[in-house]
Amino acid sequence: MQRGLFANPAENAREPLTEGAVLLHGYANPRQDGLLAAVQEVSAAAPFRNMITPGGQRMSVAMTNCGDAGWFSDRRGYRYDPIDPTTAQPWPPMPDLFLNLATCAAAEAGFDAFRPDVCLINRYEPGTRLSLHQDKDERDFGAPIVSVSLGLPAVFLWGGLTRGDRPRRIRLESGDVVVWGGPARLVYHGIAPLADGDHPLTGRVRLNLTFRKAL
Numbered sequence: 001m002q003r004g005l006f007a008n009p010a011e012n013a014r015e016p017l018t019e020g021a022v023l024l025h026g027y028a029n030p031r032q033d034g035l036l037a038a039v040q041e042v043s044a045a046a047p048f049r050n051m052i053t054p055g056g057q058r059m060s061v062a063m064t065n066c067g068d069a070g071w072f073s074d075r076r077g078y079r080y081d082p083i084d085p086t087t088a089q090p091w092p093p094m095p096d097l098f099l100n101l102a103t104c105a106a107a108e109a110g111f112d113a114f115r116p117d118v119c120l121i122n123r124y125e126p127g128t129r130l131s132l133h134q135d136k137d138e139r140d141f142g143a144p145i146v147s148v149s150l151g152l153p154a155v156f157l158w159g160g161l162t163r164g165d166r167p168r169r170i171r172l173e174s175g176d177v178v179v180w181g182g183p184a185r186l187v188y189h190g191i192a193p194l195a196d197g198d199h200p201l202t203g204r205v206r207l208n209l210t211f212r213k214a215l
């Protein structure tokens, strides 16, 4: 079957994590330079910024978005907004390469009709972390979330359906793609403080793209 720019992964590169979740090891590697260039294009128009939580804390992860809307947090709460509040402009359009990657990866996991309308881009530097949370600001939890990691490796914390469940630790490396759908869609998850390092693609940075059907 023709799947566009991304090849069918070898069986040993496909790691089922649980019902609804599959890790595609290195799936994005053939296009990592193009993906990085597209991130740079997006962030030139919508700069990375450290958002403020409703509780008044500055997030250590720097974020931007592209697509029909972007995820945003400030004192008023979390939401998706078609306008970037920092630039007062629409978020940049989703690059074709992003859309192709997200739809192909979702199809590999059995989600044939996934059409993401938002890509949230997270930037981590050594020491940056993302505490355990659920992603529930999207309208339709029937759609999966596709995540793509680039640059420095991270320890992904993957809990259960309640905050108290002790999280599993999963190493995510550059090029890894994870599709989270079905019963895995509402699990608690986070990222442990990023270890220092120097990656040939990004230097002292980890980037994560999450593709969502938010609207």
Ligand code: MD3
Pocket (backbone or CB within 6 Å): 120, 122, 130, 135, 145, 147, 178, 180, 184, 185, 186, 187, 189, 190, 191, 208, 210
């Ligand atoms: C499991 N990002 O942006 S990606 C996020 O690496 C987020 O930047 C992390 O959590 C990062 O919200 C983790 C893996 C991920 C993303 C979304 C999920 C796993 C998920 C949504 C539901 C279940």
Ligand code: FE
Pocket (backbone or CB within 6 Å): 133, 134, 135, 189
């Ligand atoms: Fe999340």
